[in-house]
Amino acid sequence: MICKLKGIYKRFDNLDVLNKLDLDINKEEIICIVGPSGCGKSTILNIISGLIEPDKGDIISNLDSVGYVFQEDRLLPFKTVYENIAIVDKEKNHEKIMELINDVGLNGFEHSYPNKLSGGMRQRCSIARAFYFNCEILLMDEPFKSLDYNLKVNMIEYLIKLWDKSKSSIVFVTHNIDEAVLLGSRVVVLSNRPTSILKTFNIDIHQSKRSLTNEYITNLRNEIIDILSISNNEGE
Numbered sequence: 001m002i003c004k005l006k007g008i009y010k011r012f013d014n015l016d017v018l019n020k021l022d023l024d025i026n027k028e029e030i031i032c033i034v035g036p037s038g039c040g041k042s043t044i045l046n047i048i049s050g051l052i053e054p055d056k057g058d059i060i061s062n063l064d065s066v067g068y069v070f071q072e073d074r075l076l077p078f079k080t081v082y083e084n085i086a087i088v089d090k091e092k093n094h095e096k097i098m099e100l101i102n103d104v105g106l107n108g109f110e111h112s113y114p115n116k117l118s119g120g121m122r123q124r125c126s127i128a129r130a131f132y133f134n135c136e137i138l139l140m141d142e143p144f145k146s147l148d149y150n151l152k153v154n155m156i157e158y159l160i161k162l163w164d165k166s167k168s169s170i171v172f173v174t175h176n177i178d179e180a181v182l183l184g185s186r187v188v189v190l191s192n193r194p195t196s197i198l199k200t201f202n203i204d205i206h207q208s209k210r211s212l213t214n215e216y217i218t219n220l221r222n223e224i225i226d227i228l229s230i231s232n233n234e235g236e
């Protein structure tokens with residue numbers, strides 16, 4: 001276990017957001033967090049990274065390095081793909097940068113500026129950047145939200161390839177259940193506010209084959225949809 005959230009409460013002004021939330025993050029796992037809009041998914045990432053403090057509860061964490069990937073790519077427009085990947089490293093590791101560029105299929109674009117790339121390519125560059133530093137944990141806040149369906153599936157493949165090599169733990173927040181079941185080794189389903197965990201699914205990657213046409217994945221996906229819709233109806 002590299003980080004543990006225990007009995008976390010968080011309130012903003014008059015809004016109770018997190019309510020006695022428990023979450024363990026283990027080495028080398030990909031946790032996908034799904035839940036209704038505004039239930040506090042980004043807040044959980046901000047608490048893990050230390051950007052915000054909970055009002056109550058404990059955080060037990062041995063993390064030295066945390067990486068963040070956001071919905072927008074946050075590339076510097078006046079830097080090339082190559083320069084963006086190792087942006088804050090003075091001693092640029094050329095081999096590593098080129099390997100990452102290759103892993104995300106941006107060969108030939110290393111000297112291109114972000115405005116010459118498609119949305120998917122820019123996001124691949126920002127994911128390559130996130131893996132440059134071998135962070136212990138990568139927090140990803142709906143990084144594929146603005147991409148169309150085929151690109152999302154494509155991005156998941158690139159992400160799994162990078163994760164396979166680095167084995168950083170990933171906490172990935174998404175609205176998209178397909179994304180969660182394809183990518184996660186664990187899917188955590190959140191309730192409406194005040195938010196706690198409705199159910200956790202440990203995904204057998206060998207059974208799932210990370211394919212949406214696989215029966216095991218289809219059943220899991222349907223179960224998550226049911227849980228979320230029952231919770232939504234109860235909240236109304």
Ligand SMILES: Nc1ncnc2c1ncn2[C@@H]1O[C@H](COP(=O)(O)OP(=O)(O)OP(=O)(O)O)[C@@H](O)[C@H]1O
Pocket residue numbers: 012013015017036037038039040041042043044
């Ligand atoms: N700094 C803040 N001050 C006041 N309210 C906040 C603050 N940060 C978040 N909130 C509120 O807390 C709730 C949870 O926000 P959060 O962004 O964590 O939810 P989310 O599940 O990530 O949302 P979405 O799915 O829409 O991205 C929202 O109602 C939001 O408006």
